[in-house]
Amino acid sequence: MMTAHRETTRRLDLGGVRIGGGAPVSVQSMTNTNTADTEATLEQIRRLKMAGCDIVRVAVPDKAAAAALPEIVAGAGLPVVADIHFDYRLALDALDAGCAGLRINPGNIGAVDRVKVVAREAERKGAVIRVGVNAGSLESAVLENGKATATAMVRSAERHVALLEDAGFESIKVSLKASDRQRTIDANRMWAASHDLPLHLGLTEAGTLLTGATRSAAVLGELLGEGIGDTLRISLCADPVQEVFAGIELLRVMGLRKTGIRVIACPTCGRCADRFDVASLAGEIESKLAVIETTKSMTVAVMGCAVNGPGEARDADLGVAGGRSKALLFKRGEKIGAIEEGRVVETVLAEIEEMLFK
Numbered sequence: 416m417m418t419a420h421r422e423t424t425r426r427l428d429l430g431g432v433r434i435g436g437g438a439p440v441s442v443q444s445m446t447n448t449n450t451a452d453t454e455a456t457l458e459q460i461r462r463l464k465m466a467g468c469d470i471v472r473v474a475v476p477d478k479a480a481a482a483a484l485p486e487i488v489a490g491a492g493l494p495v496v497a498d499i500h501f502d503y504r505l506a507l508d509a510l511d512a513g514c515a516g517l518r519i520n521p522g523n524i525g526a527v528d529r530v531k532v533v534a535r536e537a538e539r540k541g542a543v544i545r546v547g548v549n550a551g552s553l554e555s556a557v558l559e560n561g562k563a564t565a566t567a568m569v570r571s572a573e574r575h576v577a578l579l580e581d582a583g584f585e586s587i588k589v590s591l592k593a594s595d596r597q598r599t600i601d602a603n604r605m606w607a608a609s610h611d612l613p614l615h616l617g618l619t620e621a622g623t624l625l626t627g628a629t630r631s632a633a634v635l636g637e638l639l640g641e642g643i644g645d646t647l648r649i650s651l652c653a654d655p656v657q658e659v660f661a662g663i664e665l666l667r668v669m670g671l672r673k674t675g676i677r678v679i680a681c682p683t684c685g686r687c688a689d690r691f692d693v694a695s696l697a698g699e700i701e702s703k704l705a706v707i708e709t710t711k712s713m714t715v716a717v718m719g720c721a722v723n724g725p726g727e728a729r730d731a732d733l734g735v736a737g738g739r740s741k742a743l744l745f746k747r748g749e750k751i752g753a754i755e756e757g758r759v760v761e762t763v764l765a766e767i768e769e770m771l772f773k
């Protein structure tokens with residue numbers, strides 16, 4: 416029986432972002448700059464924040480990266496999680512720097528007394544620790560006949576969690592990631608059936624922009640639909656800002672995030688070829704609207720022609736339906752005029768601003 420629907424998982428606070436216990440599912444990403452390059456890392460974090468990222472993770476492989484953390488945390492504007500392997504001193508540096516969370520596997524950072532030191536310090540600082548299990552790097556003791564099965568992944572998480580709990584630490588979330596659908600789904604279902612610690616969802620090595628987003632959506636969507644998952648990351652071999660866009664869109668499709676501006680566009684066909692460039696207009700409108708923060712929910716439709724276009728455009732809060740070098744503009748179901756193709760983007764942005772802020 417499912418016991419840990421996201422409404423009933425343990426509630427955590429990660430630097431002001433609520434996780435679990437019915438909190439909205441949050442979207443995470445990870446920087447791919449050299450963390451020690453403070454300027455480049457902060458610049459990327461600002462772009463992630465503008466795109467709607469809730470929590471950012473940075474790799475902390477060495478002392479130089481750890482030394483950059485105080486400035487990164489101070490300038491980030493959103494909670495920073497330090498990703499640490501093996502060296503417990505880097506975990507202590509990250510906590511000192513004000514990181515809201517750590518992603519570590521306690522079993523990898525040495526003797527139990529070191530785990531205790533990190534746990535005690537994380538407790539004192541109010542930080543969250545994520546136990547991040549990847550199928551590709553399980554300890555041999557948990558393998559089933561030498562295989563990294565879903566059960567082995569869950570066992571590994573349990574062992575790491577037990578180390579923290581034995582040290583009296585409870586602000587723990589867990590991730591169970593594999594690069595394939597079945598193991599990821601099975602491991603997360605198994606975990607949710609018997610533990611109340613919140614789950615962070617993701618696939619490892621998901622792929623490039625299109626393949627990675629599609630694979631992640633298929634797997635994470637299934638879990639989210641079952642009530643499993645409190646935070647997520649769509650891991651992509653691409654600009655991490657795309658991870659945020661993909662994560663937010665997945666939550667919207669699943670009905671788990673209702674705010675923001677959704678852009679829909681027709682797939683185009685021979686009716687608009689050489690007449691109205693839907694793809695580039697929709698792309699430009701989407702990227703410009705994606706960074707607008709709003710608690711309202713809106714739909715903007717960009718349609719190619721007068722066959723299906725006006726109907727969809729009319730149903731949206733704002734819509735354009737293309738014609739020969741011109742477009743009809745619809746606002747809340749009413750046709751409000753015709754505009755030159757060259758003025759579509761600026762007109763849509765101006766109308767949206769007026770609808771949102773005036």
Ligand code: SF4
Pocket residue numbers: 681682683684685686687718719720721722723724
């Ligand atoms: S809205 Fe018009 S141009 Fe776009 S796909 Fe439909 S028929 Fe084709």
